[in-house]
Amino acid sequence: MNFKIVATVENGERKLIIVPCLWETNGELRCPKERADIIRLVKDKNSRPLPDWRITECVVKLSSIPSYEQAEKELRNMRQHRDADVNSRREEHVVNHQERTPNSVTATANPTSIPLVTTLTVENINEHEFEYIDCKNNLPTTSVQTQEITNTNHVMEYLKVISDSQYNMAQTLNLVVDNQKKLFHKLANLSVQIKDVNSKRDQINKTPITLSESTATERDGFIIKPIESVRELEEMESMLSDNTHKCKLMQQYSLVCSQSEGKGVTCAYKMLDLFFSREFLCKCSWTGGSRSDELKIGFKGYKNILQFYFELINSWDSTYTMQDNENFFKVILKNSAKRKLHKNIRASTKRTRAKKAVIVKKHQNQIEGNHAVSQHELEISESQQRNETRQQIFAGQE
Numbered sequence: 037m038n039f040k041i042v043a044t045v046e047n048g049e050r051k052l053i054i055v056p057c058l059w060e061t062n063g064e065l066r067c068p069k070e071r072a073d074i075i076r077l078v079k080d081k082n083s084r085p086l087p088d089w090r091i092t093e094c095v096v097k098l099s100s101i102p103s104y105e106q107a108e109k110e111l112r113n114m115r116q117h118r119d120a121d122v123n124s125r126r127e128e129h130v131v132n133h134q135e136r137t138p139n140s141v142t143a144t145a146n147p148t149s150i151p152l153v154t155t156l157t158v159e160n161i162n163e164h165e166f167e168y169i170d171c172k173n174n175l176p177t178t179s180v181q182t183q184e185i186t187n188t189n190h191v192m193e194y195l196k197v198i199s200d201s202q203y204n205m206a207q208t209l210n211l212v213v214d215n216q217k218k219l220f221h222k223l224a225n226l227s228v229q230i231k232d233v234n235s236k237r238d239q240i241n242k243t244p245i246t247l248s249e250s251t252a253t254e255r256d257g258f259i260i261k262p263i264e265s266v267r268e269l270e271e272m273e274s275m276l277s278d279n280t281h282k283c284k285l286m287q288q289y290s291l292v293c294s295q296s297e298g299k300g301v302t303c304a305y306k307m308l309d310l311f312f313s314r315e316f317l318c319k320c321s322w323t324g325g326s327r328s329d330e331l332k333i334g335f336k337g338y339k340n341i342l343q344f345y346f347e348l349i350n351s352w353d354s355t356y357t358m359q360d361n362e363n364f365f366k367v368i369l370k371n372s373a374k375r376k377l378h379k380n381i382r383a384s385t386k387r388t389r390a391k392k393a394v395i396v397k398k399h400q401n402q403i404e405g406n407h408a409v410s411q412h413e414l415e416i417s418e419s420q421q422r423n424e425t426r427q428q429i430f431a432g433q434e
Contacts, residue, residue: 037081039107041114042094052097052114054107056083065094079104098193100200110196117189262313266333269316269341276340286348293352300349300356304364307348317372322365335369336362 040057042065043050055078059066066085068074077083081104097114101107263269275281292310293303324334336342346361368375 038099039081039101039104040096041098041101041107041111042096044092044094046092052111054078054104054111056081057099058082058084060094060096063093063095065092066090067092098196100197102200102204114189117185262309262311262316264313264316266319269333269338273338273340276344282344286344286351289348290351295352297353298355300353300360301364303352304345304349304356304361307345308368311345314372314376317369318376320372321369335365 038057039054040060041052041054042060043052044065045051055065055067066089068077068086068089071077098107098110101110263272276285289307289310292307296303319333320335321332322334322336324332324337326332342361342365345365346356346358349356349361
């Protein structure tokens with residue numbers, strides 16, 4: 037928000053006043069009625085008019101003034117220029133009047149000339165031009181020189197507005213430059229951090245490559261992706277024949293699961309999708325046979341892979357046996373088509389059929405029921421024995 041200098045007419049006199057920019061809209065000035073805090077309101081550039089304020093017509097002389105102090109300075113300059121112009125017009129008028137009047141005393145005594153000159157003030161000056169009264173003809177005339185001065189003032193005011201705008205733009209550009217410097221330093225720091233992280237990551241892991249493209253040196257840090265073809269399956273079988281590569285691969289996958297006795301099958305399910313793709317397992321069977329004419333890959337012939345898988349699961353669950361491993365793959369290969377349709381919605385893990393639990397529960401209920409019947413029969417037998425004893429006692433007393 038900023039301030040404006042507007043011209044109004046009050047009691048027949050023209051006045052220049054400073055107001056907040058929100059007080060003037062489309063040539064209408066809203067001013068508060070008699071209030072004790074009017075000075076504070078005028079100096080507040082964020083002040084807003086209230087509905088009950090009076091409305092007067094006005095003409096905006098200067099706008100976009102950033103502060104009240106600068107507005108006061110501009111107002112003083114405008115008044116000084118106009119006072120100088122008015123004094124010049126007064127002198128010119130007196131000289132012209134004396135030249136046109138033979139007797140100065142008569143001119144002084146003329147009641148229609150002097151009062152017109154003496155009542156001319158700064159506030160009575162017209163918005164665009166200065167006017168003075170020709171006492172001889174009693175007609176208003178316009179001074180060309182005064183018009184030029186007024187136009188010059190307008191140009192100066194316009195240049196002042198441009199200068200203020202340029203100053204504000206310069207301040208904004210300085211702020212932008214400072215923000216860019218701060219962003220540059222932050223980006224530089226982030227760049228250093230990213231380079232540091234990347235260098236540490238490169239020391240830990242190398243770029244994933246396939247076995248066929250890797251050399252003996254590159255295989256020291258390779259990462260195996262899930263097997264998706266017969267060629268990759270044979271490459272894995274060949275690689276696992278080397279104990280060095282086998283140990284490195286075992287170390288890479290050792291973090292998938294933790295020590296969990298009795299949960300070897302669950303660990304085997306977790307490893308399965310990391311080691312084989314579900315699409316590829318659909319192309320395999322345990323013996324290589326198929327119910328259709330399509331030939332499948334005989335999985336049991338890849339001894340190194342089966343041995344590696346067993347040793348890996350056994351490292352997490354010592355109760356997991358080689359027979360468990362063989363049964364696991366038989367079940368997996370048999371149901372590979374169903375697993376493919378699941379789309380990894382649920383994590384692979386061992387499932388426990390709810391039907392068995394229901395059967396066990398029914399069996400327990402049956403045992404508890406039989407126990408309750410036996411207990412009831414025992415209570416009846418004891419009751420009969422007590423009655424017979426009482427009858428014998430009563431018979432002896434008689």
